[in-house]
Amino acid sequence: MAIERTLSIIKPDAVAKNVIGQIYSRFEGAGLKIVAARMTQLSRAEAEGFYAVHSARPFFKDLVDFMISGPVIIQVLEGENAILKHRDLMGATDPKKADKGTIRADFADSIDANAVHGSDAEETAKVEIAYYFPALNVYSR
Numbered sequence: 001m002a003i004e005r006t007l008s009i010i011k012p013d014a015v016a017k018n019v020i021g022q023i024y025s026r027f028e029g030a031g032l033k034i035v036a037a038r039m040t041q042l043s044r045a046e047a048e049g050f051y052a053v054h055s056a057r058p059f060f061k062d063l064v065d066f067m068i069s070g071p072v073i074i075q076v077l078e079g080e081n082a083i084l085k086h087r088d089l090m091g092a093t094d095p096k097k098a099d100k101g102t103i104r105a106d107f108a109d110s111i112d113a114n115a116v117h118g119s120d121a122e123e124t125a126k127v128e129i130a131y132y133f134p135a136l137n138v139y140s141r
């Protein structure tokens with residue numbers, strides 16, 4: 001299986017709930033290594049740019065408002081099959097539909113405030129990692 005990298009964000013709701021460590025434990029427990037990480041308060045322009053693919057969707061403004069409502073933790077995860085593994089750990093977009101034991105089932109309140117973001121494919125992972133981390137700040141482990 002391929003070693004992949006994926007972009008992960010712990011969203012403002014989960015940071016506010018003080019579950020950063022619990023979420024990191026799940027990544028590490030699944031064999032994913034944190035190879036880059038930073039806490040930041042996104043600007044509106046940064047959040048709009050990141051979610052540009054959703055700019056025509058009715059929830060876009062609320063999504064951007066939510067993503068800039070407090071600090072986030074952004075990380076690059078590395079490991080075998082990292083993209084899908086991370087998506088499996090996250091659970092479905094709507095926490096009400098997320099499998100038991102997933103991050104969203106356990107920590108998210110709604111489809112808007114759903115605790116985490118994860119890249120959904122190899123190409124988006126590349127683009128999203130480059131959006132937040134210059135290559136120099138990613139540490140192969």
Ligand code: UDP
Nearest residue numbers: 059063092093111112113114116117118120
């Ligand atoms: N979102 C929302 N309302 C919706 C659908 C999506 O607020 O009806 C938000 C939600 O925060 C989601 C993000 O938009 O995580 C991106 O949507 P996507 O369908 O890509 O879901 P994800 O890949 O995050 O599971």
